[in-house]
Structure formats: structure tokens, C-alpha cells
Amino acid sequence: MWFLLMLVILLTNGMSSFGLKMIAGWGLPTTVKYPYLTAWYAGGLAAIALPMLLKGLRVGKTELLWGAVAGMLSIGGQIAMAVALSSGVPGHVVFPIAIGGSIFVVALAGRLVFGERMNTPTALGVALGFAAVILLGVS
Amino acid sequence: MGLLFCFLGAISFGLLGSVLKAAERRKANAAGLVVATFAWPALIMLVKTLLLKSGGRIPTKVYVIAVIFGICAAVASLAFQVSISIGKVTVGWLMMNLSAGVPVVVSIWMYREKLTPLKIVAFGLVLVSIFFLSWGQVIEKRATASTPAKGE
Numbered sequence: 001m002w003f004l005l006m007l008v009i010l011l012t013n014g015m016s017s018f019g020l021k022m023i024a025g026w027g028l029p030t031t032v033k034y035p036y037l038t039a040w041y042a043g044g045l046a047a048i049a050l051p052m053l054l055k056g057l058r059v060g061k062t063e064l065l066w067g068a069v070a071g072m073l074s075i076g077g078q079i080a081m082a083v084a085l086s087s088g089v090p091g092h093v094v095f096p097i098a099i100g101g102s103i104f105v106v107a108l109a110g111r112l113v114f115g116e117r118m119n120t121p122t123a124l125g126v127a128l129g130f131a132a133v134i135l136l137g138v139s
Numbered sequence: 140m141g142l143l144f145c146f147l148g149a150i151s152f153g154l155l156g157s158v159l160k161a162a163e164r165r166k167a168n169a170a171g172l173v174v175a176t177f178a179w180p181a182l183i184m185l186v187k188t189l190l191l192k193s194g195g196r197i198p199t200k201v202y203v204i205a206v207i208f209g210i211c212a213a214v215a216s217l218a219f220q221v222s223i224s225i226g227k228v229t230v231g232w233l234m235m236n237l238s239a240g241v242p243v244v245v246s247i248w249m250y251r252e253k254l255t256p257l258k259i260v261a262f263g264l265v266l267v268s269i270f271f272l273s274w275g276q277v278i279e280k281r282a283t284a285s286t287p288a289k290g291e
Contacts, residue, residue, distance in 0.1 A: 002276055005222040006269075009234045013215030014241025019208035021242065023201055025250075034188040035197055036205045041181035043206030044213030049174045059171040066162035067175020070155055075180055077151035080144045089141035098148035099236050103229070105153020106160075110229040114160055122230065122275030125268045129233045132264035136239050139257040 077102075096137035103130055156235075159220060160228040169220035173213055230272055240265045 023036060052059075059067075077098065084094045107126065110116040118126065162172055215235065222231045240262060246252045 002222065002226050002280075003273065005218045005226075006231075006234050006272075008218040009215050009222065009231065010238045010269075011241060012211040012218065012238075013235050014238030015245070016208050016212035016215060017239075018242045018245060019204045021246065022204055026198075026201075028197070028201070031191055032197055032201060034184060034191055036201055038181060038184040038188045039202045039205035040209035040212070041177050041184055043209030044216070045174060045177040045181055045209075047210040047213045048170050048177070048217060052170050052174065057168070057170065059174050060168065062162070062165060062167045063171035063175045066158060066165070066167050067172050068179050070158050070162070070172070070176045071179030073151050073155040073158060074176070075183065077148045077155065080148035080151055084141045084144035084148065087141035087144065089145060093142075094145050094148070097142070097145040098152060099239070101146060101149020102152035102156065103233055103236055105150060106156040106232040107229045109153070109157035109160070110227060113157065114164070114228060116227045116229065118227065118229070119275050119278050121271045121278060122227070125271030125273075125275055126229055126233055128264050128271060129237050129268035132261050132268055133233070133236045133239065135257060135261035135264065136243060139243075139255060139261055 092138045096134045099137055100130060100134045103133060156228060156232040160223050163220065163223050169217060169224070172220055173216045176216065177209075177213060226276065230276075233268075233272070237265050237268065 019036070019040065020033070023032060081094055081098050084098075085091060103126075159172070159176075163169075215238070219231050219235055222234075243252075243258060244262075247254050247258075
């Protein structure tokens with residue numbers, strides 16, 4: 001199950017941002033990103049909400065509250081990166097710091113807040129993955 | 140000033156991963172959480188779009204592409220949320236970020252982008268990292284299986 005989930009994450013999350021690259025090559029005005037992102041979020045929302053509705057499941061208060069916090073943090077991160085890029089910091093500096101830093105924050109929270117312990121291969125995998133993410137951002 | 144925003148971005152995304160783990164600990168339904176996480180930005184982006192002065196007709200293919208990749212993102216978020224209930228949040232979050240290698244590979248194939256030595260090293264590290272993470276998961280699973288349940 002875990003391996004399947006990791007494969008799904010790797011492929012679907014990787015491709016989720018590819019659309020912006022595709023439309024960037026079509027020579028459309030930069031403001032097209034707003035209707036694009038509206039449809040992007042709405043499409044994702046519908047893909048999960050429709051099966052839930054068909055099964056008679058509802059979104060509770062807990063999900064709405066935590067979802068709101070998560071949504072705001074997601075938008076906050078995007079805005080912070082956009083401001084950094086527009087203030088002249090090159091992409092090969094912005095992406096490694098923002099993405100690598102986020103992994104560091106999650107690893108710290110995982111250990112200190114959620115009490116997650118890693119065995120040696122996992123710790124090695126995280127360290128090498130961290131380096132890979134930085135290199136991908138730089139390249 | 141720009142660098143400060145880079146770090147703010149890092150903290151914001153890092154807190155996002157941590158908040159999703161905290162929600163999982165509080166037994167939030169994974170699908171419901173993804174719906175709520177997508178609903179708020181969808182609403183904000185819709186308002187932003189409606190406030191924009193119309194700059195001409197947007198081709199239908201833009202919406203088609205957006206919906207397809209939005210579905211990909213939602214499936215990834217759901218898989219991540221389920222994965223952190225059976226595995227570590229650090230590993231799930233790392234996998235979400237390692238996935239950045241996938242569009243790079245697709246770009247090399249689709250747009251004939253150059254495969255630089257740096258990219259080759261990065262891809263190599265991604266593969267080795269995934270190998271170690273999988274190995275670690277196997278060890279953990281074996282250890283859990285060999286630990287007698289409480290009361291036995």
C-alpha cells in the first residue's frame with residue numbers, strides 16, 4: 001500500500017504543475033494564470049468531492065478548519081515565492097530555499113512535534129532526497 | 140528582502156505539511172480535508188479572476204489542461220494524506236517534492252530540453268533516495284510485524 005501511494009504521489013504531484021509550463025509556451029497574457037488556477041483548484045475539488053457526495057460523505061468542521069489553515073499556508077507560500085521572484089531573486093535560488101527549507105521544517109516537526117523516529121536507511125534516503133531536491137531546484 | 144520571502148515561503152510550505160499531519164492526528168477525514176484544502180484557494184482564485192479586467196477570450200484548451208492537472212494534484216494530495224497515516228510525514232513530504240523530477244523528465248522528452256550533468260546527478264540522487272526510503276520502510280514494516288501486540 002505504502003509503495004503504491006509513493007508511486008502515485010511521485011507521478012501525479014510531479015505532473016500537477018506541468019500545465020503552467022504548457023500554457024507558458026502558448027504566448028497567452030500572464031493574467032491567464034488566474035482563470036487557469038481557478039479551473040485547476042475546481043477540477044481537483046470536483047475529483048474528490050463528487051465521489052464523496054455519491055457515497056453520502058460530508059466534509060465536517062474539523063476538515064473545514066484544518067483545510068482552511070492548509071489552504072492559506074499554500075497560498076502564503078506561493079505568494080512569498082512570487083514576491084521573491086519578482087524582487088529579482090533568481091529561480092535557482094528561490095526554489096531550492098523554499099522547497100528544501102520546507103522539507104527541513106517538516107522533518108523538524110516530524111521529530112519534535114510528532115515524535116517520528118527514522119531508521120538509518122530512511123535517514124539516508126531523506127538526506128539524499130534533500131540533496132536531490134536542491135539540485136533539481138538549482139538546475 | 141527577496142531572500143526573506145524565500146525563507147517565508149519555506150516556513151509556509153513546511154507548516155503546510157505539518158498542519159496536514161496534525162489534522163491526520165486529529166482523525167480528520169483525508170478526502171474531506173483535501174476538498175476543504177482545495178475549496179478555499181479555488182474561491183480566492185475565482186474572486187481574483189472575476190475582479191480581473193477581461194483581457195480577451197481564454198482558449199478552452201487552457202481550462203481542459205487546468206482541470207486535468209488539477210485532478211492530478213488532488214489525487215496526489217489524497218495519496219499524501221493517506222500515506223502519512225501509515226508512514227512518516229517527512230518521507231511523504233519529501234516524495235511530494237522529489238516529484239519535481241517528473242516534469243523535468245517530461246520536459247526533456249517533450250520540449251527537447253538539454254539534459255545537463257547537474258540534472259543527471261539529481262536524477263541519480265532521486266533514484267538512490269527512493270531506494271533507501273523503500274528499504275527503510277521494509278525494515279520498519281518487518282519490525283512492526285515482529286513486535287507482539289499489547290496483551291499477547
